[in-house]
Amino acid sequence: MGRAPCCDKANVKRGPWSPEEDAALKGYVESHGTGGNWIALPKKAGLRRCGKSCRLRWLNYLRPDIKHGGFTxxxxxxxxxxxxxxxxxxxxxxxxxxxxxxxxxxxxxxxxxxxxxxAGKVSLKTFTENGTSTLPSTSTPLPTPQSLNIQNSPFNASPNQTLVLPILEANDNNAFTVNQNSIISFDQTNHHGLYTPQIMHGVSRTGAASSRINNNTSDNNSNSHMVSLSQEGSSSISDSSSIAVNYNKCVVSQPQQQQQQSDESMDMFMDFGFGFPYDFANGPNCHYERVGEIFAPEWVDFSYADIKPH
DNA sequence: AAACGCATCAACCGCATCCGA
DNA sequence: ATCGGATGCGGTTGATGCGTT
The missing domain is CATH 1.10.10.60 (Homeodomain-like)
Incomplete structure (x- = not known):
């Protein structure tokens, strides 16, 4: 047995609202308020509409100060x-x-x-390039991120090396966490096929350290990367919400305790939330720059990666 | 002028969450 | 603590308008 309907669907009008209905609803709400009960409102207002429909019409169209269209x-x-x-x-x-x-x-x-x-005409920026964040700061002190040493050229990939990326991640409370095993989104602003990584959501592997940090600290600021998405050749992209990336071509050394985890798959699963999927199954090349005590990805080369719809 | 395809947006649907009894 | 009704929310649908052929 399913959920009871919110109204008698056989006896309520559906579809577009007439000007008369709009006037009746607007007039009633303006003089009586909603009474905290949308379900009972249509009857009181003399409308043959579902309460949910009245609420939606009021909130989306009739209430004062609503702007329509013409987004700046x-x-x-x-x-x-x-x-x-x-x-x-x-x-x-x-x-x-x-x-x-x-x-x-x-x-x-x-x-x-x-x-x-x-089409690359709009940028996503979670952090500005000068390090200021659009998110509120926390008073929690910044723990020292794990130092990493680049031993080889990023393009001399070794399958035994594990990529460890201390990356800033905003949580639901607008605080930041350092997630040791996350990767982000990519920017194609400067190079064809080269993307500036920025963590949006990451999947931590077992044992990943995660700590809250103060986003006002200088190190943290210097870790702030612009996020923008500019994707050429978008005809090969379709709707979805995740990305799989194999980072075994990236070359970054790691501390001992992380080495013990290195037999785990380096595949990382990223949710960009943009609604389109990239399958980078072939794995990107990437380049890191030292930022304070940590190395952060500067760009990732996906130019040869296998990009296809799911 | 008609047919077609695409873009837009109002409205609906169903699930999740809230809240009071 | 539980239950059920009300509300909030995000995904989806369908009507309409517009541009193109």
């Missing part, structure tokens, strides 16, 4: 930035934009921004 570039950037940080939490994103509804933001993303992003 600034709004586009805010949406893209927040999407990069929190994914498809449309109501949370809409709450940061005055007069915009979750439905509007969602539609705008799905019809315009996603395509703009794919």
């Amino acid at each position: 570039e600034e709004e586009d950037n805010i949406i893209c930035n927040l999407y990069g940080q929190m994914g498809s939490r449309w109501s949370a994103i809409a709450s940061k934009l005055h007069g915009r509804t979750d439905n509007d933001v969602k539609n705008h993303w799905n019809t315009k921004l996603k395509k703009k992003m794919m």
